[in-house]
Amino acid sequence: MDISLILKITGIGLLISVACQILSKSGREEQATLLSVGGIIIVMLLIISELDTLFSTLSRIFGL
Amino acid sequence: MKKKRFIKLFLITVFALILSISFTTISFAEDTVTNDITSSVENELEDFKNSLPDEVLQYLPGELFEGDFSSLTNGSNAEKTFVNIILNYLFAGIDDVIKSFVAILCVLIIASLFNILQKSFSSDAIKNTFSMFSSLCVSLTVFNVCLTLCRGAVYYMQLLCRVMNAFIPVMTTMYILNGSISTAAASNVSMLIFISVTEGILLAALLPLVKVCMCFSLVGSVNESFNLSGISKVIKNTFTSVIVFVMSIFSFVFSYKNIISQSSDSLSLRTAKFAVSSFIPIVGSSVSDALKTVSSSLSFVKSSCGVIAVIVIALIVLPVIISLILNRVSFGICSGIASVIGCERESKMLDEASSICGFILALTVCTALLFIFAITLFIKSSAEVR
Amino acid sequence: MEDIKVCGIVLCALCVCIVFKNIKSEYSLFIRLAITVSITLIALSALYPVLLYINEISSDTSVSKYLPTMIKALGVAVAVEITSDICKDAGENAIAERVSLFGRAEILILAIPMIKDLFSLCDNLLR
Numbered sequence: 179m180d181i182s183l184i185l186k187i188t189g190i191g192l193l194i195s196v197a198c199q200i201l202s203k204s205g206r207e208e209q210a211t212l213l214s215v216g217g218i219i220i221v222m223l224l225i226i227s228e229l230d231t232l233f234s235t236l237s238r239i240f241g242l
Numbered sequence: 243m244k245k246k247r248f249i250k251l252f253l254i255t256v257f258a259l260i261l262s263i264s265f266t267t268i269s270f271a272e273d274t275v276t277n278d279i280t281s282s283v284e285n286e287l288e289d290f291k292n293s294l295p296d297e298v299l300q301y302l303p304g305e306l307f308e309g310d311f312s313s314l315t316n317g318s319n320a321e322k323t324f325v326n327i328i329l330n331y332l333f334a335g336i337d338d339v340i341k342s343f344v345a346i347l348c349v350l351i352i353a354s355l356f357n358i359l360q361k362s363f364s365s366d367a368i369k370n371t372f373s374m375f376s377s378l379c380v381s382l383t384v385f386n387v388c389l390t391l392c393r394g395a396v397y398y399m400q401l402l403c404r405v406m407n408a409f410i411p412v413m414t415t416m417y418i419l420n421g422s423i424s425t426a427a428a429s430n431v432s433m434l435i436f437i438s439v440t441e442g443i444l445l446a447a448l449l450p451l452v453k454v455c456m457c458f459s460l461v462g463s464v465n466e467s468f469n470l471s472g473i474s475k476v477i478k479n480t481f482t483s484v485i486v487f488v489m490s491i492f493s494f495v496f497s498y499k500n501i502i503s504q505s506s507d508s509l510s511l512r513t514a515k516f517a518v519s520s521f522i523p524i525v526g527s528s529v530s531d532a533l534k535t536v537s538s539s540l541s542f543v544k545s546s547c548g549v550i551a552v553i554v555i556a557l558i559v560l561p562v563i564i565s566l567i568l569n570r571v572s573f574g575i576c577s578g579i580a581s582v583i584g585c586e587r588e589s590k591m592l593d594e595a596s597s598i599c600g601f602i603l604a605l606t607v608c609t610a611l612l613f614i615f616a617i618t619l620f621i622k623s624s625a626e627v628r
Numbered sequence: 629m630e631d632i633k634v635c636g637i638v639l640c641a642l643c644v645c646i647v648f649k650n651i652k653s654e655y656s657l658f659i660r661l662a663i664t665v666s667i668t669l670i671a672l673s674a675l676y677p678v679l680l681y682i683n684e685i686s687s688d689t690s691v692s693k694y695l696p697t698m699i700k701a702l703g704v705a706v707a708v709e710i711t712s713d714i715c716k717d718a719g720e721n722a723i724a725e726r727v728s729l730f731g732r733a734e735i736l737i738l739a740i741p742m743i744k745d746l747f748s749l750c751d752n753l754l755r
Contacts, residue, residue: 181637183662188644191655198652214652221658228665233707235669239676240703241696348686352695355682359675359702365712365728368705371735375701378742379694382749389753450754457750464746 183228187221244394248401251331251561253303255554259547331557335565342387343572346592349383350576354583374465380588381463384573384595388456391569395602396449398562399609403441406616410434413623430623437612437619440492444485444605451481452601459598463591478597482524485604489528492612511537521567522607523600529607536611539618546621555617559610566606570599634670638663657718664710697738704734 194217201210236242291299356376363369414431455477462470515533519526544552577592641663648656679699686695708731715724 183666184637184641184644184659187655187658187662191648191652191658195648195651195655218654218658221655225658225661225665228662232665232668235672236703236707239672239679240699240706242700242703242707352682352686355678356698356702360705363705363709365709367728367732368709368735371732372701372705375698375735375739375742378739378746379698382694382742382745385749385753389749392753453753456753460746460750460753 183224186224190217190221193217244390245397247334248397250303252401252405252558255558257302258554259551328553328557332561332564334561336568338390339565339568339572342569343576346384346387346572346576347579349380350580350583350585350588353377353380353585353588357585377587377591378464380585381460381591384592385456385460387569388595388598391566391599392453392456392602395562395566395606399441399445399449399606402558402609402613403438403445406434406441406613407438409616409620410438413620416623430619434616434619436495437616440488441609441612443488444608448481448485448605451477452598452605455481455601456598459591459594463587463594466587474594478601481601485525485608486528489525489608493528493532522603523597524604525608529611532611536614539614542618543621546625555614559613562606563603563610566599566603570596570603573599634667638667657714660714660717664714668706668710694742697741701735701738704731704738707731708734
């Protein structure tokens with residue numbers, strides 16, 4: 179469970195950074211920016227579900 | 243709960259004193275004639291109850307005269323039952339002490355667990371807030387126990403004070419009715435008034451000091467930055483000096499007046515003196531000096547009213563003192579355990595609670611001493627007047 | 629074996645984080661978030677039996693009415709610590725301090741009933 183999330187984020191991050199480098203080197207700056215923003219949104223969606231798990235576990239254990 | 247027990251105990255002892263003065267024939271009964279004794283006890287109880295005036299009867303509790311005396315008068319088990327009853331009264335506070343000891347131990351263990359968890363926080367602010375929180379919790383538990391002790395001791399002292407104050411008009415009336423307004427009468431009554439005044443000083447001036455000390459240590463235990471130990475120390479020194487001063491005036495007056503004669507020095511008396519001076523804080527040395535006078539006054543009471551009167555006085559005086567000593571010991575043990583576990587602040591707070599217990603113990607022992615002397619004077623005056 | 633695996637995972641995530649710090653720094657924040665969340669969940673699952681045990685041993689003593697409040701305060705402190713540390717690592721000290729202030733205020737609010745009890749105890753003592 180732990181490793182899968184980190185691997186996913188690492189994978190997406192490497193992919194996006196390589197793709198951004200290629201696009202910026204070939205002159206399409208806007209597309210590079212859009213791609214990096216898109217990558218950030220995908221990763222945030224992944225992270226938010228984890229954060230939801232964390233905070234619901236906290237409130238369950240500590241009775242908040 | 244405790245108040246009710248004290249009222250009942252006190253009224254039973256007054257009744258037993260009167261009974262012991264009037265019915266000396268009961269102690270001469272033989273073992274074989276058990277049924278006769280039980281019925282004769284009940285008959286005499288009925289006669290006694292009928293001879294009391296109505297105004298007195300309405301003040302006594304109803305269950306005082308309905309008792310099953312067969313277990314006390316039946317031959318071989320009589321002494322064991324009697325001793326069991328006495329021990330139950332003396333050590334009535336032991337259950338409460340054990341319960342509070344266990345509760346404080348649980349609280350200490352939980353506080354140490356929370357200490358460990360709290361060390362994992364990196365920011366100082368949250369660490370401090372959280373540690374204030376946990377020491378608040380522990381001090382509330384400990385001082386709830388102290389509050390019950392304080393209330394019990396205050397009620398005990400007020401009751402004894404009220405009894406001693408009530409002796410004064412009775413004694414004065416008896417002397418006046420007898421017609422002797424002599425120096426002996428005057429000195430006995432003035433002695434009693436002196437005892438009552440001393441008692442009033444203890445109750446009205448010193449007890450609030452103890453309560454203020456308790457509040458300071460309760461508030462000071464919450465946070466390390468509340469350093470109320472300076473004021474606390476001043477109050478404790480004032481308390482110590484006032485009570486030692488009062489007790490020394492008292493013993494000086496008594497030895498000067500030579501009201502109650504001294505008895506001889508013996509090994510048991512010296513052992514008792516040493517035990518008393520080590521167990522009772524602050525006033526231990528003056529109380530152990532007064533022990534000779536106490537033993538001679540108790541032997542006077544025994545010669546005039548019988549052994550049962552001495553036992554009754556011990557039952558009045560001792561239970562609260564024993565429970566205070568036990569609580570003090572339990573606080574000391576908990577303080578040691580707390581410092582082993584690693585809760586330094588809680589250990590200091592339990593030390594403070596133990597010393598406050600010691601102060602209350604000193605006050606109650608002084609009150610008990612004055613009570614014994616007052617009763618002796620009362621009985622002595624009645625012996626003279628008759 | 630489970631515990632040592634956790635240390636290994638943390639070290640790997642640290643390497644990835646440092647790699648991303650140079651190419652795309654926002655992804656290092658995400659890696660940091662992910663590994664923090666995972667480790668906290670593992671720590672909480674280890675802490676849960678301890679809290680259950682504390683609840684058990686104090687179930688019939690006089691401290692049991694304060695214990696749920698204390699555990700709540702512990703929970704608030706843990707959550708606020710996580711958030712403020714991540715903010716500090718991302719370089720936002722102001723946000724971290726305000727979150728910490730919020731946490732302290734929450735714990736003080738939880739402490740109000742105990743302070744009320746303290747004052748009523750002092751009142752009873754002095755009467």
